[in-house]
Amino acid sequence: MIVGLIVNPVAGLGGPAALKGSDGPDIQARALALGSVPRAAARAATALTALHGRRPGIRLRTAAGPMGGDSAVAAGVPHEVVYRPRPGAGGSDAADTRAAVRALAGVDLLLFAGGDGTARDVLDAGPTGPVLGIPAGVKVYSGCFAVSPLASATTAAGFDGATLDAEVVDLDEEAHRAGGRVGVRLYGTLRVPAARARLSGRKTGSSAELPGSAESIARAVVASMRPGAAYALGPGATTLAVGRALGLELTPLGVDVVRDGTLLASDVTEHTLLTLAMSQVTYGVLSVIGGQGFVIGRGNQQFSPRVLNRLAGIVVLATPQKLAALGGRPLLVDSGDAEADAAFNGHARVVTGHRASVMYRIQSASEDLP
Numbered sequence: 605m606i607v608g609l610i611v612n613p614v615a616g617l618g619g620p621a622a623l624k625g626s627d628g629p630d631i632q633a634r635a636l637a638l639g640s641v642p643r644a645a646a647r648a649a650t651a652l653t654a655l656h657g658r659r660p661g662i663r664l665r666t667a668a669g670p671m672g673g674d675s676a677v678a679a680g681v682p683h684e685v686v687y688r689p690r691p692g693a694g695g696s697d698a699a700d701t702r703a704a705v706r707a708l709a710g711v712d713l714l715l716f717a718g719g720d721g722t723a724r725d726v727l728d729a730g731p732t733g734p735v736l737g738i739p740a741g742v743k744v745y746s747g748c749f750a751v752s753p754l755a756s757a758t759t760a761a762g763f764d765g766a767t768l769d770a771e772v773v774d775l776d777e778e779a780h781r782a783g784g785r786v787g788v789r790l791y792g793t794l795r796v797p798a799a800r801a802r803l804s805g806r807k808t809g810s811s812a813e814l815p816g817s818a819e820s821i822a823r824a825v826v827a828s829m830r831p832g833a834a835y836a837l838g839p840g841a842t843t844l845a846v847g848r849a850l851g852l853e854l855t856p857l858g859v860d861v862v863r864d865g866t867l868l869a870s871d872v873t874e875h876t877l878l879t880l881a882m883s884q885v886t887y888g889v890l891s892v893i894g895g896q897g898f899v900i901g902r903g904n905q906q907f908s909p910r911v912l913n914r915l916a917g918i919v920v921l922a923t924p925q926k927l928a929a930l931g932g933r934p935l936l937v938d939s940g941d942a943e944a945d946a947a948f949n950g951h952a953r954v955v956t957g958h959r960a961s962v963m964y965r966i967q968s969a970s971e972d973l974p
Contacts, residue, residue, distance in 0.1 A: 606663045607760060608708035609652070609683075610726070612718035613670035614696045615644040615741040620874035620905050639875055643940060644740035645675045647753045648717040651738045652679035654757035665711055667704045670696075675717075698725045705729035713763050713797070715756060719743045720774040727772045727792050734767045734795045736760060739938065744902050745807035745893075746772045748794045752938050752969035755802040766798040771806045775857075801933075807902075808895035808929070817923040818845035820957040825889060825919060826850060827958075833885045833916070834863045836877055838904045840891030842921045859906045861886070874906045881914035888915050892922035892954070897930050899952075899966065900945075901938030909941035920954045920966075927954065927964060938969035945970060 617640045652675060655662065664683040666672030676683040687707035689700045701716075702725055708714055709732045716726050719741010726735055737749035738756045747770035750756035772791045788807065796803065822845040829835060837843040839857045847854035847862075854860045858871035861880055869876060880886055888907055890899050899920055900907050912918075920935070937948045945968035952966040 605659070605661075605713070605763070606665060606711045607655070608711035608714040609648065609664060609666040609672040609675065610701060610704045610708070610714070610716040610722075611644050611648045611667075611670065611672045611675055612696065612701060612716070612722040612725075612740070613642055613644055615718035615722055616905065617642060617742075620908060639873075644717045645670060645678070647740045647940070648672065648675035648715075648738055649678040651715065651717070651753040651757045651760075652676060652681045654754050655760050656681045658757060658761035665708055667700075667707070671700065671704060698728070701725040702729035705731050709733075712765075713760055715760060717753075720746050720772070723748055723772045723794070724774050724791055727794055731794065734763075734797060736796050739804065739901075742903060742905060743775050744804060745775070745788060745896075746770070747803060747806035748772060748796050749804045750799075750802050751804050751936055754970040758972070759797050759799045759802045762799070763797045767795040768798045768800070769793040770796045770803065773806060804898075805895050807893055817925070817957070818842045819849070820960075821921050821923065821955050822846040822849040823958045824955050824960070825921065828919075830885075831864060833887060834861050834868055834880060835919075836861045836872070836880070836886060836888050836907075836915075838888065838890040838907065840893075840921075842891040842923070843889055846889065846921075857903065859904065872906060874908045874911060877906050878908070878911050878914065881911055885916050886914070888912075888918040890918055890920055892920065892926055892935060894926050895929065896936070897933055898936045898938065898969070900948075901936075901940070901969070907939070909939045909944035912939060912944050912947075918952075920952050920964075922954050922956060922964075924956050927956070927962070935964055935966040936969040937966065942968065942970060 620640045665686050666683050667687040668685045687704045714735040717738040717740045720743040723746045738753050739749045773788050825846050826849045837860050852867050855871040861869040937945045949967045951963045953961050954964045955961050
């Protein structure tokens with residue numbers, strides 16, 4: 605089997621820096637200045653190492669340097685370079701991604717490491733065969749991604765040619781930064797391996813929720829808050845409802861920290877959240893992503909492994925409808941650190957309403973899935 609690989613080297617930079625995405629050179633420069641560290645290449649290398657172990661006979665074709673070659677070298681996987689990024693761009697823009705997709709035409713399966721913006725670039729290039737995303741971006745709301753780098757490796761290793769259509773969606777980052785508007789748009793579909801259990805699935809919204817569901821959960825959360833403790837409220841419509849119950853206006857898609865009913869810090873970066881968690885008792889309040897089941901690692905990268913290790917605990921929020929829509933699939937954690945993720949394996953108490961909660965299975969996204 606011939607496998608192609610493309611890496612967006614700047615994917616995911618904006619998450620820890622609270623920039624809601626990584627699209628655009630100005631945003632990427634700001635993220636680096638705020639201390640964000642590129643992680644897409646490492647996640648691609650993790651996938652390649654596992655793929656080579658499961659199917660050592662694959663032939664790998666990729667782009668040079670940060671667009672894939674570096675990851676192949678790190679994984680110790682023999683490879684053929686078929687595209688070189690344009691001088692000065694470093695493989696970090698849409699034009700290089702599209703050109704690399706065209707250079708890799710004819711592979712049996714094209715892997716790409718990035719987020720929704722990278723998926724859009726792959727779609728725009730018109731790939732001739734099936735693709736599969738290795739999740740590495742801030743936003744991974746599209747259905748064309750595996751749930752983790754290891755899941756992408758397992759899926760690629762077992763690929764037998766059967767495919768299904770997966771949707772590509774993306775957030776309008778500029779509109780959100782300009783006016784706080786949150787809108788996810790459908791751009792098209794890509795063919796991916798038919799392995800539904802290992803695919804993220806498209807993020808679903810909250811329009812189907814019963815009226816008052818989020819408000820009921822919010823009342824329960826506020827009633828349980830401990831005096832003197834800080835609570836880091838992650839992104840999501842349900843956590844915004846917690847803010848309303850406190851009489852506070854929170855940051856859409858951001859992480860805000862409250863204590864004793866007041867706003868302690870707004871739209872925090874990973875570094876600021878870590879500093880707060882180190883100085884006082886802090887809990888994380890996280891909502892489940894509809895349709896995907898992710899609790900950590902999708903749009904809330906401020907909750908890094910080192911932050912998670914400092915938290916006194918996490919409070920998970922989800923409506924009964926959102927849990928029912930998962931069809932028994934577990935809640936997922938993908939912080940980027942296998943040890944931190946494994947600490948969540950088991951069951952989590954999920955607040956589903958006022959005086960209502962359930963115990964629900966939760967696990968690392970890198971655990972073996974069917």
